[in-house]
Amino acid sequence: MNEPLKLKKAALQDLIDLLRREEFKVLGPVVREGSVAFHEVREVSDLPIGMRDAQEAGRYRLTPGVDGEIFGVVNGAGSLKPFFFAPHEILLEVRREHRGFKVRDATPAAPRLALIGVRACDLAALAIQDRIFLHDKFRDAHYEARRKDVFFVAVNCTRSAPTCFCVSMKTGPEAASGFDLAMTEMEDGFVVRTGSAAGERVVSKLQLPTAASEDVAKARARIDECASGMQRQMDTSDLPHLLYDEVDSPRWNDVAARCLSCTNCTMVCPTCFCHSVMDVQELDGNMSRRVRQWDSCFSLEHAHIHGINFRPRIHDRYRQWLTHKLASWIDQFGTSGCVGCGRCITWCPVGIDLTEEVAAIRAQRGKH
Amino acid sequence: MTPYTIHPARITARRTETEGIYTFTMRLLDPSVRAAYRFQAGQFNMLYAFGIGEVAISIVSDPSEPEILEHTVRVAGRVTGVMADWKVGDVVGVRGPYGNGWPVDAARGRDVVIVTGGLGCAPVVGLINYIIRRRDEYGELHILHGVRTPNDLLYREKFDEWRRVPRTRVYLTTDQPDKSWHYRIGVVTELFDELNVAPSAIVMMCGPEVMMRFAAHALLQKGIGDDSIHLSMERRMECAVGLCGHCQYREHFVCKDGPVFTYRTVRRLFGVSGI
Structure with a gap:
């Protein structure tokens, strides 16, 4: 790791300006509709300064925070996922021709993105999506086109939401990899570390001074305090076997009685990758587009084939989601599908908490 | 591309x-x-x-x-x-x-048992044609097929044609026979009473999961190993490249890891509803 540097709060605008001059579209957490999501940021004042979030199972509110604190809001419903795995995109254009058709790949014209304020859990989630879309048997060209040349400015978490459990999932609160710059917020500025050659270039242009050792120690203490103070936990021991063995757990019926099968958890999840592939024809019948759109294993059609629905009950679909996320994902991709961001807990309209479900399944293991 | x-x-x-x-x-x-x-x-x-x-x-x-x-x-x-x-x-x-296809190389030199059920199972038609074209490379060929009613028996001529191929036996059964039916009566698994094969045989199946489950059970009784029983699974597929997620069968993607799985691989999942 390179020498930690110091970025004064006022100099954050210089970083944004520099990235914009280098023709990045700069995105950061911006307040929209009572939450934060990544949107374009031109000025530091676009960021949710002096705000924090109050999260609980099934509840999210923005609240007044600490004056001058820039990254006080831990996260919102939107992760990085939509920027790389688009919620809706055209894959192919098929044009009818005399006795046939012509196929054209619709590769996205993706802007160069710089993302500011990215959390460790979301970087870990992106690495998982990379594993799926870039490093599996088939490489996804659309994901790849959006994913390349992105500049990531991570923010190490110095406070967690009550729904966070990244420590259990070993993804945070400090960004371990996948960033160009990683910053830890202090009262008067940030301790900055570089994580790539692109990050090095940017800090050299900004001519950042070396951080004082007291600042470095204080930043470290803040991250450690965040980690030790994390309220939620999940015991991941003996996964995937726990959920494989507990395919008949009575808890599946219990959670199915509460679950609305609304798909919210899969939409806010930064790693869920299920999608529909559809062919949509224009009205004149001469052009058809192959479209990919986010889908969810909670939708009734997800496991439906002619005459058979393999998962007709909510019981089956919740079990599929949780088993996939925490267990079969490990067999498929060598990693858990959960990064502990807590979004599925916060944004569940009935407040179902997967950490609680896993604990209940574990407690009843083999006793039914 | x-x-x-x-x-x-x-x-x-x-x-x-x-x-x-x-x-x-x-x-x-x-x-x-x-x-x-x-x-x-x-x-x-x-x-x-x-x-x-x-x-x-x-x-x-x-x-x-x-x-x-x-x-x-x-x-x-x-x-x-x-x-x-x-x-x-x-x-x-x-x-x-x-997909991965049938284990036609592993089957070479061995007796082959092909089990199908329900409405016309195209994947096994290709497989049977493949073996018949290379008849000398394979041992005895047993084709077992069960239908609910005689009307569900597609390719009746094909079964009659396969019956005439050397070292090939065809076993047909129905639950609900009519006057035209001159084969066996009963569910497909009863056909296994007649089947006489060595434990070294290889089995390939395609059809409803409940049929494959009973068939696998009957074949295990004959001493055939669970890694010599291969079955073709069916799930919803939209991308076929392991990305859309629809064909998941717990940790398996039917499109890229299957559609053919050994019974050993899926036996713990078989019979659990809602997977």
Whole structure:
């Protein structure tokens, strides 16, 4: 790791300006509709300064925070996922021709993105999506086109939401990899570390001074305090076997009685990758587009084939989601599908908490 | 090129197997795509009807002639409904091949038991044709097929034709016989009482999961190993490249890890509803 540097709060605008001059579209957490999501940021004042979030199972509110604190809001419903795995995109254009058709790949014209304020859990989630879309048997060209040349400015978490459990999932609160710059917020500025050659270039242009050792120690203490103070936990021991063995757990019926099968958890999840592939024809019948759109294993059609629905009950679909996320994902991709961001807990309209479900399944293991 | 790129192919022949089941022969139009195209017995293609959509259909023609692609389509839904109108000369879309195919190499020199049930199981037709074309390379061939009613017996002529192939036995059964039925009566698993095979035999199955479960159980009783019993699974597929997530069977993606699995691999999942 390179020498930690110091970025004064006022100099954050210089970083944004520099990235914009280098023709990045700069995105950061911006307040929209009572939450934060990544949107374009031109000025530091676009960021949710002096705000924090109050999260609980099934509840999210923005609240007044600490004056001058820039990254006080831990996260919102939107992760990085939509920027790389688009919620809706055209894959192919098929044009009818005399006795046939012509196929054209619709590769996205993706802007160069710089993302500011990215959390460790979301970087870990992106690495998982990379594993799926870039490093599996088939490489996804659309994901790849959006994913390349992105500049990531991570923010190490110095406070967690009550729904966070990244420590259990070993993804945070400090960004371990996948960033160009990683910053830890202090009262008067940030301790900055570089994580790539692109990050090095940017800090050299900004001519950042070396951080004082007291600042470095204080930043470290803040991250450690965040980690030790994390309220939620999940015991991941003996996964995937726990959920494989507990395919008949009575808890599946219990959670199915509460679950609305609304798909919210899969939409806010930064790693869920299920999608529909559809062919949509224009009205004149001469052009058809192959479209990919986010889908969810909670939708009734997800496991439906002619005459058979393999998962007709909510019981089956919740079990599929949780088993996939925490267990079969490990067999498929060598990693858990959960990064502990807590979004599925916060944004569940009935407040179902997967950490609680896993604990209940574990407690009843083999006793039914 | 993306994994979703469709290759145009022209229909060169169309055959009606029975009401609602058609076999199309097609040839890829692009000479370089055609020359590079190879497949294995039991693999499938995604077939595309312009503007309507795609379905996963197994290739029933012989892999030694990869320039000729034959697909047997049963009309079951929206896309296959359109395919029923495909004519010779039409241009349709193909991408593939996908999936792992049947273990025809592991089967070489061994007795082969093929079990199917329900309505016409195209994947095994290609497999049976493959073995018959290389008859000397395989041991005894046993074909077991169960239908609910005699009307569900598709390819009746094919079964009669296979019966005449050397060292081949065909076993047919129905639950609800009528006057025309002169084969066995009962469910498919009762056929195993008649089946006399060595434990070294290899089994390949395709059909309803409940049938495959009972069949696997009966075959295990005969001393056949759970890694010598292979079964073809069916799940919803939209991408065929392991990305869309629909075909997941717990940790398996049926499209890229299957569709053929050993019974050893799936036996703990078999019989659990809602997986």
